[in-house]
Amino acid sequence: MGKLSDLSAAGTAVWLDFVDRKFLEEGGLEKLVEADGLTGVTSNPSIFEKAMGHGDAYDGTLAAFDKGNAGAATIDRYEHLAIQDIKAAAETLKPVYDRLDSKDGYVSLEVSPYIADDTDATIAEARKLWDAVDRQNLMIKIPGTPAGAPAIAATIAAGINVNVTLLFSQGDYQRVAEAYAMGLEERVRQNQPIDRIASVASFFVSRIDSKIDAKIDERVKDGDADSEALKALRGKVAIANAKLAYAWYQDFIASDRWQALAAKGAQPQRLLWASTGVKDPAYPDTLYVDELIGPETVNTMPPKTMDAFRERGTVAQTLTTDVDAARHVLAEADRLGLDLNGVTGGLVEEGVASFAKAFDDLLGAIAQKQPAEA
Known part of the structure; x- marks a missing residue:
């Protein structure tokens, strides 16, 4: 057992931000477990666009599906492929789910990015995907948009696990954390159990630094009078933002509202650090893992980041250290006009658009793979 196992022991669960048919069939996921x-x-x-849109790993499964489903819509062909992968991953993780008594062992599948601003459609698709996969260790990914929050509450109330995605701001995170509590409270009112309902809040990290650093670099290049103060913030805003989100989480789970749910067996909605691959080569490639280690959290890593941490990561309780310094970083960012709220708001829109573009490309690639009879 190595550093990734040590990371889990320190409270930060290790998740993989990747899925691929060949990887699953060759036992890659099982080996990581x-x-x-x-x-x-x-x-x-x-991720699915990269997996399905290139190569021939899915062609046999698609041809078999097409034979029994002549004229099937492209979206149905995609869902058949995706659901098979998700089921396979869920089966591999089922022993983990059982061993940890539903506290972990989850695989996530996202609702269509086309409906990110449609609450009712999101609720309906979450139910459809949940029924189609039919695995208790599934999480349905719902974006943390304004329309997503009530969808999250309704989906949790229906007994469906939720991974809230595309969270960048503390305000958006707080809204969906409260939506999770609302969903659990509704189940309590209905005399439904809440002890095996799980959720994570996927808080994105590196993309924030990419945007803020670009602003800093531009202003420094232009000879800004605050150049030194600006340079001192480079690579620090995203981690500070995440640390303060976690500080709010700690206060929330200590509140009377949450403690009433915890007394009925409610699991906390863990913060999940997403977008943890370093995009600036000037930074250590384990930066967004090293600096965000703490109890009841998750770090979902692309394979490259996982490899880097395995080799040279540092395990220490970092998430709850230097919180006052994190507050100072964000206060400085505000003083210097870096507009973190504007950046995070724009990143939500960009994230939805990026996933929609990937979905366009994915469906286009699958459409090009003609049914066997054609």
Whole structure:
């Protein structure tokens, strides 16, 4: 057992931000579970586009589906492929789910990015995907948009696990954390159990630094009078933002409202650090893992980041250290006009658009794979 297992022991569960048919069939996921203590998997349209849109790994399954489903819509052909992968990953993780008594062992499948601003459609698709996969260790990914929050509450109330995605701001995170509590409270009112309902809040990290750093670099290049103060913030805003989100989480789970739910067996909605691959080569490639380690959290890593941490990561309780310094970083960012709220708001819109573009490309690639009879 190595550093990734140590990371889990420190409270930050290790999830893989990747899924691929060949990887699953060759036992790649099982190996990570055994060797590194991996306890979860996330997917998104971009990941599926890379997996399904290139090569021939899915062609046989698609041809078999087409034979029995002549004239099937492209979206149905995609869902057949995706659901098979998600079921396979869920089966691999089922022993983890059982061993940890539903506290972990989850695989995530995202609702269509086309309906990110449609509450009712999101609720309906979450139910459809949940029924289609039919695995208790599934999480349905719902974006943390304004329309997503009531969908999250309704989906949790229906007994469906939720991975809230595309969270960048503390305000958006707080809204969906409260939506999770609302869903659980509705189940309590209905005399339904809440002890095996799980959720994570996927808080994105590196994309924030990419945007803020670009603003800093531009202003420094232009000879801004605050250049030194600006340079001091480079690579620090995203981690500070995440640390303060976690500080709010700690206060929330200590509140009377949450404690009333916890007394009935409610599981906390863990913060999941997403977008943890480093995009600036000037930074250590384990930065967004090293600096965000703490109890009841998850870090979902692309394979490259997982490899880097396995080799040279540092395990220490970092999430709850230097919180006052994190507040200072965000206060400085505000003083210097870096407009974190504007950046995070724009990133939500960009994230939805990026996933929609990946979904366009994915469906286009599948459409090009003609049915066997054609």
